[in-house]
Structure formats: structure tokens, C-alpha cells
Amino acid sequence: MNVSSNPKRKTILLTGKELFWKFGIKRVTIEEICMEAGVSKMTFYKFFSNKMDLVRTIMDDIFDISLKEYRSIMDSDLPFTEKVSQSILLKREQTKAMSSEFFSDFYGHADPEMVEYFEQLKNKNIQMIADDYARAQKDGDIRQDIKVEFIIYFLNQLLEMTHDDKLLNLYDHPQDMIMEITKFFFYGILNREVHT
Amino acid sequence: MNVSSNPKRKTILLTGKELFWKFGIKRVTIEEICMEAGVSKMTFYKFFSNKMDLVRTIMDDIFDISLKEYRSIMDSDLPFTEKVSQSILLKREQTKAMSSEFFSDFYGHADPEMVEYFEQLKNKNIQMIADDYARAQKDGDIRQDIKVEFIIYFLNQLLEMTHDDKLLNLYDHPQDMIMEITKFFFYGILNREVHT
DNA sequence: TCCTTTCGTACTCATTTCGTACAATCATGA
DNA sequence: TCATGATTGTACGAAATGAGTACGAAAGGA
Numbered sequence: 001m002n003v004s005s006n007p008k009r010k011t012i013l014l015t016g017k018e019l020f021w022k023f024g025i026k027r028v029t030i031e032e033i034c035m036e037a038g039v040s041k042m043t044f045y046k047f048f049s050n051k052m053d054l055v056r057t058i059m060d061d062i063f064d065i066s067l068k069e070y071r072s073i074m075d076s077d078l079p080f081t082e083k084v085s086q087s088i089l090l091k092r093e094q095t096k097a098m099s100s101e102f103f104s105d106f107y108g109h110a111d112p113e114m115v116e117y118f119e120q121l122k123n124k125n126i127q128m129i130a131d132d133y134a135r136a137q138k139d140g141d142i143r144q145d146i147k148v149e150f151i152i153y154f155l156n157q158l159l160e161m162t163h164d165d166k167l168l169n170l171y172d173h174p175q176d177m178i179m180e181i182t183k184f185f186f187y188g189i190l191n192r193e194v195h196t
Numbered sequence: 197m198n199v200s201s202n203p204k205r206k207t208i209l210l211t212g213k214e215l216f217w218k219f220g221i222k223r224v225t226i227e228e229i230c231m232e233a234g235v236s237k238m239t240f241y242k243f244f245s246n247k248m249d250l251v252r253t254i255m256d257d258i259f260d261i262s263l264k265e266y267r268s269i270m271d272s273d274l275p276f277t278e279k280v281s282q283s284i285l286l287k288r289e290q291t292k293a294m295s296s297e298f299f300s301d302f303y304g305h306a307d308p309e310m311v312e313y314f315e316q317l318k319n320k321n322i323q324m325i326a327d328d329y330a331r332a333q334k335d336g337d338i339r340q341d342i343k344v345e346f347i348i349y350f351l352n353q354l355l356e357m358t359h360d361d362k363l364l365n366l367y368d369h370p371q372d373m374i375m376e377i378t379k380f381f382f383y384g385i386l387n388r389e390v391h392t
Numbered sequence: 393t394c395c396t397t398t399c400g401t402a403c404t405c406a407t408t409t410c411g412t413a414c415a416a417t418c419a420t421g422a
Numbered sequence: 423t424c425a426t427g428a429t430t431g432t433a434c435g436a437a438a439t440g441a442g443t444a445c446g447a448a449a450g451g452a
Contacts, residue, residue, distance in 0.1 A: 008397095008398085022297075023219055023223060027219060027223040029439085029440060029441085030440075030441070030442090031439095031440070031441085039398085039399090040398060040399045040400065041399090041400090041441090041442080041443095042397095042398070042399070042400090042443090042444095043397085043398060043399080045441095045442070045443085046397090046398090050441080050442085051441090101218075169369070172367075172368035172369075173365070173368075204428095204429085225408085225409060225410085226409080226410070226411090227408095227409070227410085235429085235430090236429060236430045236431070237410090237411080237412090237430095237431095238412085238413095238428095238429070238430075238431095239428085239429060239430080241411070241412080242428090242429090245411095246410085246411085247410090393452100394451105394452090395450100395451090395452085396449100396450090396451085396452100397448105397449080397450080397451095398447105398448085398449075398450095399446105399447080399448070399449085400445105400446095400447085400448095401444100401445090401446095401447100402443100402444085402445090403442105403443085403444080403445105404441100404442090404443085404444105405440105405441085405442090405443105406439105406440085406441080406442100407438105407439080407440075407441090408437100408438080408439070408440085409436100409437085409438070409439085410435100410436080410437075410438085411434105411435100411436090411437100412433100412434085412435095412436105413432100413433085413434085414431105414432090414433090415430105415431095415432090416429105416430080416431085416432100417428105417429080417430070417431095418427105418428080418429075418430085419426100419427090419428080419429095420425100420426090420427095420428105421424105421425095421426095422423100422424090422425085422426100
């Protein structure tokens with residue numbers, strides 16, 4: 001049987017993620033994860049060498065899964081506007097339950113190599129997104145006189161906004177907010193020709 | 197100057213509350229509270245003898261404040277339906293940011309006397325609420341053939357519901373949900389005569 | 393039945409946290 | 423300007439907690 005599909009291992013990953021999401025890394029102990037997962041410490045150390053190893057695995061998984069989901073959206077036959085709208089919605093779902101605590105803990109307590117490793121992963125992701133938008137620009141979906149870097153920056157700002165309760169409360173449903181945001185996004189960057 | 201109005205003390209209470217709310221009690225250290233509050237450890241120990249002392253003070257304050265707010269609603273000249281509606285809204289606001297972690301920590305780690313102390317406070321509060329509803333029943337605001345204890349129980353259930361995202365998402369604004377809930381509450385318990 | 397996996401407990405060692413002490417610093421009004 | 427009380431940062435020993443390992447018992451499938 002493949003080790004990575006071991007049910008105990010999966011449970012550890014899942015409960016680890018849940019606890020880290022809620023409380024950050026340093027506040028969660030290995031014993032606590034074992035308790036919550038209904039698994040003995042020996043089993044934990046069978047699959048992971050320490051807490052940070054578990055964190056890395058969790059983050060690896062997240063990068064992997066979210067990459068796949070993102071690509072399946074961007075490589076689909078949907079119209080460009082729909083792709084962007086869906087990818088924002090996707091990102092929002094992924095980051096919803098995340099505590100900022102997790103990231104500050106990660107950058108504060110993970111060893112530099114690990115931080116470096118994920119910075120590179122993150123940069124590769126950003127680069128890929130940038131490529132997607134650069135291609136869209138070339139294809140005429142986005143007007144020519146706008147920096148792709150600005151778009152990336154702006155997308156991140158939009159993502160932040162989707163988690164802001166003050167904004168959220170303006171809408172009946174989160175989806176309405178997303179729609180409003182993406183609409184705004186497009187009428188700012190879309191080629192005027194598209195609308196004529 | 198009154199000790200209890202000392203600004204440093206207030207800051208400690210406030211940041212303590214924030215951290216406890218988010219992470220529970222056992223995950224938060226005194227040094228962390230001091231750091232976050234921008235206060236030295238000596239100052240902390242000047243006002244509180246240990247972490248649990250701080251917890252008790254915070255809970256005391258909460259009981260005290262929420263009691264006052266509740267009474268100001270119930271002793272007002274508002275119609276009974278309005279009183280109930282507002283008191284549910286009040287309770288909801290008070291419990292919104294609370295993590296269940298806080299309470300499980302409290303019951304799990306506080307010494308028995310302290311738990312006992314707050315159980316009594318809580319019971320006194322419940323008794324007071326029960327009295328309010330008993331009086332309302334006597335005054336004819338509530339139909340006679342209903343147990344006050346059932347009402348109390350049901351109010352708690354309603355409160356739980358106001359924090360349920362599945363329910364929340366059915367409404368445009370939380371206020372709409374509260375209104376729906378209280379409406380339901382009343383058309384179940386109100387004297388029929390009122391409606392004729 | 394045997395063999396592997398998992399569990400619970402117990403243990404050591406390192407780290408963290410607690411609570412206290414003390415000298416240095418700051419604020420402020422006489 | 424000085425005195426005084428409040429507050430800070432640092433340091434420290436004691437206590438508690440968490441990490442990681444060892445091992446015998448239990449469970450469970452072949």
C-alpha cells in the first residue's frame with residue numbers, strides 16, 4: 001500500500017491542518033495533534049519527523065491541490081472573464097479559514113531554508129499567473145497599456161478585500177461581492193473594443 | 197486614582213480578552229499578553245496575581261457589563277416583543293467573537309472553586325431571565341400554558357442558531373435572521389388574544 | 393497461529409513559562 | 423532642579439511542558 005494514502009497519515013494531515021489554521025503553528029503541540037487525530041505519537045513519528053515536517057507536507061499539499069484547481073480553470077474553454085471570476089472565488093475558498101497566525105508563525109519560526117523553499121514555490125505560482133495574464137493580454141482579452149505586475153498586485157488586493165467583513169456586509173451573499181469585484185476588475189482592464 | 201480604572205490595567209484586560217477569545221486560555225502566555233499590551237511583566241503582576249486571576253476578572257467584567265445592558269433593555273418602556281428581540285441581538289453581539297476554545301479551556305483548566313463561582317453567577321443570571329419571563333407571563337405577554345424553563349432552553353437554542361453559518365447564509369443581513377427568529381419565537385409563545 | 397501495525401505508558405532531555413528581584417529609566421509635580 | 427512613584431528591561435531559579443525514544447501490550451489481518 002502506498003504510504004501517502006495511509007488513512008492514519010491522512011487523518012494526521014487533516015487535523016494538523018485544522019489546528020494550524022485555527023491557532024497557528026507554535027501554539028499547537030504534536031501530542032495535541034495525535035490526541036485529536038486519535039493516533040499515538042509513535043504513529044506520528046512514523047510518517048513525519050517533526051512538527052515542521054508536517055507543516056511542510058501540509059503546505060506542499062495545498063500548493064499542489066490549488067495549483068491543479070487553478071490550472072483546470074485556466075486551461076478550460078471558459079471565456080476569460082469567467083476564468084478570472086472563478087479563480088478569485090477558488091482562492092477565496094482556499095484562504096477563508098486560514099488564520100493570519102499561521103503565516104506569521106510560519107515566517108517567524110520555520111527555518112530559513114523552508115521559508116526560502118516556499119517563497120520559491122510561491123514565486124513560481126505568481127510567475128505562472130503572470131504568464132496567464134500576459135497571454136490574455138497578447139490575445140487581446142486585456143488592454144495593452146497595463147503592467148501585468150500591477151494586475152497581480154491588484155488581484156492580491158482584491159483577495160484581501162473578499163475577507164473584509166466591512167465589505168462583505170454590503171452584500172446579501174458573498175457571491176454577490178465576488179461578482180461585483182470581478183465586474184469592477186474587468187471594466188477596468190478589459191479591452192474597450194470588446195464592449196463596442 | 198482608582199486602581200480599576202488604571203489605563204495599563206485596562207489594556208491588559210483588553211488584550212487578554214482578545215487573545216483568550218481567539219486561542220483559548222492555555223495557549224496564551226502571560227508574557228505574550230504583556231508583549232501585546234506593551235506592558236512589563238511587573239506591571240501585570242501588580243494588577244493580577246496570575247493568568248487565572250486575569251481570566252476571572254475578565255469574566256467578572258463580562259458578567260457585570262452584559263447584566264447591566266440586559267437590565268437596561270428589560271427595564272425600559274419598550275414593548276415586550278421589542279425587549280426580547282433586542283436582548284437576543286445583544287447576546288449575539290457579546291458571544292460573536294468568542295471561541296468555544298475559551299470555554300472548554302475554562303472548564304478544563306480552571307480550579308473547581310472558580311468554575312463553581314461562575315456557575316453560580318450564570319445560574320443567577322438564568323434565574324433573573326426566568327423571572328423576567330415569569331413576570332411577562334403573569335402580565336399576559338406570554339401564554340400561560342408554557343413552562344418558563346422551556347423558554348430559557350429555547351432562547352439558548354436560538355442563540356446557538358444565530359452563530360450558525362448555514363442559517364446565516366439564508367439571509368441578506370444578520371439582522372434579518374434575528375428578526376425571523378424572534379418573529380418565530382413570538383408567534384409561538386405570544387398570547388393569541390394579542391392578535392385578535 | 394504468526395506477523396505487522398498501532399497503542400499507551402514511561403522516561404530523558406531541552407525548552408518554555410512562571411513568578412520574583414533589582415537596577416535603570418521615565419514622568420511629573422513640588 | 424530634585425524627589426518620588428510608576429514602569430521598564432533583564433536576569434534568574436523553579437516548575438511545567440513538550441519533543442522525541444523505548445518497550446511491552448493489544449489489536450487485527452493473512
